[in-house]
Amino acid sequence: MNENKPVSKVLVLEDCPAHVETIRQFCDENNLIGVKVAKSRLASALRSNFDLGAIFVSGSYGGSSEESAAIARKIHAARPELPIIMRRGTDAGPGDVPAALDAVVCGSYVASDMASLRKLIDEYIFNREYPNALVRGIAELTSAVLANLFSDMDVAVDAPCIVRDRIIFGEVFSLIPLESTWCRGYMMIQAEEEPILDLLNRRETSQGAADFRDLNSLLGELTNLIWGAFKNRYVGDADGLSHSQVQVPLLINHKQKYISFGSESPHLCFTYRLKDEQSGRTVKLHQRFAFSLSWSPEDFQEFEQAAGATIGAGELDLF
Amino acid sequence: MSKILVVDDSSTVRDEVAGFLRKNGLDVDTAVDGKDGLTKLKGSPGIKLVISDVNMPNMDGLTMVEKIRGELGNSTVNVIMLTTESSPAMKERGKAAGVKGWIVKPFKGEAVLETFRKLAG
Numbered sequence: 001m002n003e004n005k006p007v008s009k010v011l012v013l014e015d016c017p018a019h020v021e022t023i024r025q026f027c028d029e030n031n032l033i034g035v036k037v038a039k040s041r042l043a044s045a046l047r048s049n050f051d052l053g054a055i056f057v058s059g060s061y062g063g064s065s066e067e068s069a070a071i072a073r074k075i076h077a078a079r080p081e082l083p084i085i086m087r088r089g090t091d092a093g094p095g096d097v098p099a100a101l102d103a104v105v106c107g108s109y110v111a112s113d114m115a116s117l118r119k120l121i122d123e124y125i126f127n128r129e130y131p132n133a134l135v136r137g138i139a140e141l142t143s144a145v146l147a148n149l150f151s152d153m154d155v156a157v158d159a160p161c162i163v164r165d166r167i168i169f170g171e172v173f174s175l176i177p178l179e180s181t182w183c184r185g186y187m188m189i190q191a192e193e194e195p196i197l198d199l200l201n202r203r204e205t206s207q208g209a210a211d212f213r214d215l216n217s218l219l220g221e222l223t224n225l226i227w228g229a230f231k232n233r234y235v236g237d238a239d240g241l242s243h244s245q246v247q248v249p250l251l252i253n254h255k256q257k258y259i260s261f262g263s264e265s266p267h268l269c270f271t272y273r274l275k276d277e278q279s280g281r282t283v284k285l286h287q288r289f290a291f292s293l294s295w296s297p298e299d300f301q302e303f304e305q306a307a308g309a310t311i312g313a314g315e316l317d318l319f
Numbered sequence: 320m321s322k323i324l325v326v327d328d329s330s331t332v333r334d335e336v337a338g339f340l341r342k343n344g345l346d347v348d349t350a351v352d353g354k355d356g357l358t359k360l361k362g363s364p365g366i367k368l369v370i371s372d373v374n375m376p377n378m379d380g381l382t383m384v385e386k387i388r389g390e391l392g393n394s395t396v397n398v399i400m401l402t403t404e405s406s407p408a409m410k411e412r413g414k415a416a417g418v419k420g421w422i423v424k425p426f427k428g429e430a431v432l433e434t435f436r437k438l439a440g
Contacts, residue, residue, distance in 0.1 A: 148425045217330040224329065224374065225424055228403020232423075237408045314427035316399065316434055317410075318420040 002031055004132055006160040006268060008053030008125045009033045011045060013061045013071065019087065019111055023056060026114055030121060042071065046078065050167035050257075051269055051286070053125040058087045059108075069101055076104040081166050081264065083124035087111060125162055128291075130268055131300045134234065135160050139270055141229040142287060149222060150199075150274050153283075158271040164264075168257045169286040172196075172215060174223040175250075179242045180235040182300050184293035186250075186261060187230070189223050190286040199276070199283055226287075236303040246293055261292035322346045322439045324363070326356035326371035326380065327401070332426070336370060336401065339428040345439060353378025357386055366396060368439040373402040373409065381409070384416040397438040401426060 001007065010027070012034045014020050020036065027034040032053070037045040039062050055075055061068040072084050083106040106124055109116040139157050146155045170192035178185050193215060200210035200218065235241065248262035267290045274283040311317040323345055325337045337347040348363065350356040352375040360366055369387070371380040378386075380400060387393050399420045400413055410421055419438065422431065 213330075221329040221331040225403055228374075228405075228424065231403070232405045237406045311421075311423075313423045314425050314430060316420050316422050316431045318434070319414050319418065 001028060003159070005031050005126075006130060006135060006162050007031045007033050008121075008162040008266075009035060009049065009051060010054045010056055010125075011049065011052060012036045013039075013042070013055065013057040013068075014087070015058060015061055015063075019058065022111060022114070026117065030118060031126070032121065039071070042075075046075070050165055050169050051161060051163045051271075052079075052082055052165050053162050053266065054083045054085060054121065054164065056085050056087070059089055069104075072101055072104050079165065079167075081164050083107070083120075083164060085109065085117065085120050085124075125164065125266060128162075128266065128268075128295065129297050130160075131297055133302050134297075134300060135268070137233060137302065138230070138268075138287075138289070141233060142226050142270065142272065145222065145225045145229060146272055146274060146285075149218075149225065152203075153199075153274040153276050156273045156275070158273070161269045161271070162266045163269045163288070164266050166258050166260055168252075168259055169284075172212075172219060174219050176223050176227050178227070178230065178235075178289070178291070181242055182296045182298075183291045184242050184244060184246075185289065185291035185295075187223070187227065188259075188286075188288040188290070189219060189226070190288065191219060192284065195281065195283040198281065199274075202276070202279065222285075233303060234301070236301075242294070244294065248293065261290040263290070263292040265290075265292060265295070322365060322367050323435070324348050324350060324356060324359055324366045324369045324371075326350040326353065326369060326375070326383065328352050328372065328375040332372065332401075332424075336426055336428070339426075340432075340435065343428075343432055345436070352376055353380055353383030353386075356380075356383050357391065360387060360393070360396065361391060368435060369396055369398045370401050370435075371398060373400055373404045381412055381416055381418075384413070384418055388417050399431075399435075399438070 010032050012023055014023060023034055057072055059065055059068055062071055084104060086105045086108040088108050088110050107120040143155050143157055169190040172193050173188050173190040175186055175188050178187055196215050197210050200214055251260040267288050270287040272285045323340055325333055325347060327333050328351055333349045337349050340347045348359055350359045354377045373380040384398050397419045400418055401422045403424050405423045
């Protein structure tokens, strides 16, 4: 694994033990986290993994090519954003993927040519270059905000992840635009309601039991603090702002827990875990960056605090 | 009569800041945005210190300060901005509007309490 680059999670639907090992090694060498799934647990795996980058499926998964095709079609119907990459048999050519699957499978490869799988994941998952300073910086500034806001909890962050899924984690999310000369899009913070209400109720307050409005306010301020830190570090002054008038509708389907930013580009995601050492309970927050309106990493810049500036966060700068 | 007005669209911040100040014996009122802040200030001439966020709906904090000095003609109330913004341009606009000081969030009450007491008279 290259720890300086984001990873991506892929569901691996593979019956052949030899190829499972090949895939495992491929994943390790290409910053993929492979989640191997037996056919009997596929539905449950799709439900519990909302942050996938792709699906790898063998052409005979489930026992036959017909079964494999049926599974691929079902997955595509449920999660059309996920690229499905099929492994063909050793003697099969590129044209041997059934025509009926043309609209379902985005590409195929054979086990003897893993370079072609590499090309596919570069095309469909890792098709954006994220500056290391940005990826590292987002995790740092967000962790710092969380550590300050939840000073009684341990904050841990998972490896940054590239996600094609459009599934919303949890029941509540905040959304805030990000605007600069080098990127335009949105940041989301997604969370489950109950763990946060539980956390709020465990804190001593004289205001009675916390309700969803308290959660909304906390999530709102958390988002504001992260956005502010992002802006100070990566956008700078007014000259750093984009003046584009382009906007694209966002689409949210509450019933399907689905959000679209109008673009098929993968998202950069981070998962933070806040652990209360006393109770052992954990709150999970999912942070998602959709740079859906524009992305110019060649223009990326980081603003350092001006030399000589001595006023830190929380300190009063009297004029 | 309240001597400090805390203006922030986040109830989390209002509760935190106002709660801390009240716990330390200060009179505090709150407002949810710049427009509400102007209304509260108009109705409470005893307010000596305003602690305000910048990014708020309806009316942002710096516009509120400009209107406090302009439309309300109040040149004496002290204003401290408590905000995520740290850009020099934003601070310059604050200075020009007569803002007394600037705090980049998070709020650290103990560090600023005595100054707030002095500014609130």
